[in-house]
Amino acid sequence: MDTRRSGPPTAQSVHRSWWTVAMLGGAVIALCYGFARYAYGLFVPRFSETFDLDPVAVGALSAASTVGYVVGLLVAPAASAHSARATTVVAGSCATIGLAVMAVAPGVVSFASGIVVAGAGAGLASPGVAQLIVETVRRDARTRAQTWANTGTGAGLALTAFTPLLPVGWRPIWLGFAVLAAISTAVAAWSLPRAARSEPATGPPAAGSRPRPALLLPLLLNSALLGAVSAPYWTFSISRVGEAGLSPAVATWSWCAIGLVGLAGGTAGRAVERYGLRATGLAIWTTWSAGIALLALPAPGPVGAMISAGVFGAGFMALTGLCILWGARLFPAAPSQGVTWSFLALGIGQTAGSSLAGTTAGLLGLGPTFALTGLLALVAWTQMHPRLAPPARADVDELMPTPPAAAPVTRSAAGPARAQENDR
Incomplete structure (x- = not known):
């Protein structure tokens, strides 16, 4: 994860072309969902043979993925408030680590731990990317950027669809997934824009x-x-x-x-x-x-x-x-x-x-x-x-609670996607 600090980004770096942010965010979503979460179902017969799993164990491992996913979702709002960009990169890193651990796991316990870590990456990915788009894409393009980034799941599914037909074992395939995830995460860490520090904070809203x-x-x-x-x-x-x-x-x-x-x-x-x-x-x-x-x-x-x-x-x-x-x-x-x-x-x-x-x-x-x-x-x-x-x-x-009178009400740059759409 890139932790280097630099001066305030320029307006050009913040308001990046929406398709660039959508493409990079969609790539992270593709690896977190298409590889690290949904590809599991395609290889259940091979996993069952390797680890001698019965249907109950297969269900338990699937539940482990869900546990990791929920943990990622619960952590995502606070993490995204601190840094949506870092949250997105961490999501890709979790997917990479989880896939790699699954590929080399000698037993079912270590295999399950990889599933949990990979699932956590999926839980972090969508909230992190959604927050990043609000912080770095101009308002009139955010709606398109959000929906196109979300289709990264479809790209991931398409890329993994035929992998069970490859004439190799599942471990090399899983290592290949991990390598692709590492490359995608590295590109995201290098290329994703940073939000301008002069903009209002986009963290969790006040209680009011x-x-x-x-x-x-x-x-x-x-x-x-x-x-x-x-x-x-x-x-x-x-x-x-x-x-x-x-x-x-x-x-x-x-x-x-x-x-x-x-x-x-x-x-x-x-x-x-x-x-x-x-x-x-x-x-x-x-x-x-x-x-x-x-x-x-x-x-x-x-x-x-x-x-x-x-x-x-x-x-x-x-x-x-x-x-x-x-x-x-x-x-x-x-x-x-x-x-x-x-x-x-x-x-x-x-x-x-x-x-x-x-x-x-x-x-x-x-x-x-x-x-x-x-x-x-x-x-x-x-x-x-x-x-x-x-x-x-x-x-x-009309239905939002009224903020306390003593607190000044300010408009955030991370407002709704566009005025025309908000009126509908």
Whole structure:
């Protein structure tokens, strides 16, 4: 991690081209999620053979990743308030170390420790990158930068999709992941811009500036629903493709499509700027539910499976990007806090969704499970009710607690993305 201190950055270094910051932040997110968190599921059979794992142990190791992820999320707001840039670099470093430890682990205990460290990197990454974008990207481009950086997960998924087919053991592959993660982290440490010290602090807001539950609860419900709806697809989509009589090659290409088409989720930022957060979100939720329900067809075929995977990937990346924008709207001076709250709720929803989907699949089968999941996604239309919708900026101002009279009220440079979008 670069700890060198230098003079105040110039305006040019602070207001870096939004796509540069989005690309660098997206690279860190790609390695933290695509490599260090989600690639685990692709190699479970090999891990089980190496360490003699039964299904209970496999589940416990997956839970260890979640524990690390939650710890990273909880630490992220305070770390990002101190230095969003350093938090982003530390996230990449955790992913690198975790992957390397997993690659050389002689036993299951050391392997599990690597999983925890790698999971912590994923927890730090999204809040750190979200805060960094607010500090270093001009206001009118932050919405696009946030959503495009978030699609780094899709790039990571695409890069790892075919690695199980390589004619080598899993340890060399994992070492390769660690090397790529180290390179990406080093580039980020060298190239990520610093915020100007003359700007107002962007740390955690004072107690009087935190949103009331009336504003925060709808975000948490939306995020939990997103987690619950996405979990069955992450867990059972490949099994459903095989059950429908499709080849392993189709399953591999489907996983790749989740990542590659998921990059299109970055366009959600432009849509939010034009149509607003609620209208964009509901359109994506509706399309997403249809894509998920495609796997409920008795014979979706290769084309249906690929379309379903692509729609799922693009929808998931877009909707998680909208969660970041929603959280940043509620915590304009410290968006890392909004991302932490949102992603914690998403994780809770995924945990509950996985368990519920497993029970439903055991009772009804995978086809009906995906049909019910698609229907569940339509619950998002409750956001037509004003109390469950993403708030307009005027609503935030009205419902926020009034700061103490003695405390001067100042406007932070890390305000919402743009005035036009805030009015929607």
